[in-house]
Amino acid sequence: MITPVEVGTELEPLTVRFTRETLVRYAGASTDFNPIHYSERSATAIGLPGVVAHGLLTMGSALRLVTDWVGDPAKIDNYRVRFTNPIVVPDDADGATMIVTGRVTGVDGDKVTIQLDAVCDGVKVLGAAKVDVDLGR
Template sequence: MTATVKYDEVEAGQEIPARDFPVSRLSLVMYAGASGDFNVIHWNERIAKSVGLPDVIAHGMFTMAQGGRFVTDWAGDPGAVVDYGVRFSAPVVVPDDDQGAVITISGVVEEKLGDNKVVVALKAYSGDSRVLSKARAVVKLA
């Protein structure tokens, strides 16, 4: 875990460096088991393509969870997120090859709220596609 970020050490407009989160077909199968979401578009290429998708896609909640992970890793506290919401703007397409897909997430401290809380705005991309929009987290810092 990274060092705990302190409220007094951040400013509105401060950028949080981008991180890459790899996504493989195995990641999706493991997530399906943990979440109970076994929708075949998340693991069966033939079915995914038959319903008009380019390939197997990651679960939306899996993608959202990577944003949450980005924020908690930055804050240095897995319980720091007090509110979090996103809109799903494009699927994360996960080909069946050695590379899989990558979700790249970056952030910016948008606002300091007081009570050691900040609003973090996130950008999440997979390739050229923005996969999360209106992604915001309220984070309570040390």
């Protein structure tokens, strides 16, 4: 069990980098071949500022902050987010960087609630991101 856990405990921040290669690999693994994830023309045609990362890739990558902290993904009871802004991934070697931070907002025995904040280029990309964890599992 992770100790001590109390309301206000901050998790170590996580930095995640997305490149066009990341998007191609995720598209293959998820079979989500929507052209907004690889074609500038398709993305801008529907009003996006450019090629964007898959929402579930963004969501799953942010959850790594908690799974790394608890050491076992099976301890996750619930995870919910709102997608507030897409991550635009430029066609260059650097890509886009998401910074994920988290803090404990509730503790009830072994049950812990963690709020995540995910930001890319100073813009919040996930809103209302909450993770419920069972540390006793």
